Amino acid sequence: MAGDRTVPPEQPGSQWYDKEAGPLVRPYAMTGGRTRSGPYGVRFDLIALVSLDTGAPDADDDTGLGPEHRALIELCRIETQSVAELAAGADLLVGVVRVLLGDLLARGCVTVSRPVPPAQLPDEHILREVIDGLRAL
Template identity: 40%
Template sequence: MRHWTEGFDDGDADEQLVRPYTITSGRTAPERADLTLITLVTTLPEVSTQAALAVRRMQPEHRTILGLCRESKAVVEVAAKLGLPVSLTKILIGDLVDSGYLWARSPQPLTRATGPSDMTILQAVRDGLRKL
């Protein structure tokens, strides 16, 4: 019987041998539709010692995400820092949001009622260019 690592070149030794689906327990798609590339995620303060024990039992990627998100980060930033595909990162972040360890917030859309008018933006650009 052959070992599963037979056939790998020595050049492959530096590559990650853990497949992404093992990190997500076989899940290949995020369950949450509200996590986009620009969704901001932030670690919530721990609520009890029981929560601290649960964090120690998490996968290393989950703990890394909690550490990265002490300050708000976009989902795409977290994926880049982890070096993992965005789809995999969304699954991991979804786990943490569902467990109450992360807070996810979609950016507010800029509307005419709440944002500056097109003319105001154009005038600000014009004034900035004149100062150059």
């Protein structure tokens, strides 16, 4: 038939190339094979807030940074975001984002605000008593 298209056989190595997305890069290639963030193994919570540190001496120097690092910096330039939001915005795995953020933190490009542990949050019962006391005034 004239309308039939035959799919050409895959060539060796073609599994690493997507016609729409371009070359596919494995996550370990983006992190240089590292699975931990920074030399101290800092672990970023999914809800930790990351913001661009514009006062850092190397904040605008992106030499030595990969395209994924630059993408995270651009996302942080727009607004402060959580680690989970950065992973979604950069379309990267959370583990990869954590390693890349460790690099950016070590360079002083970003600052991280860690969430308050639940044990340090005020008890709901105490807050309700305070509200009731204020209403009684």
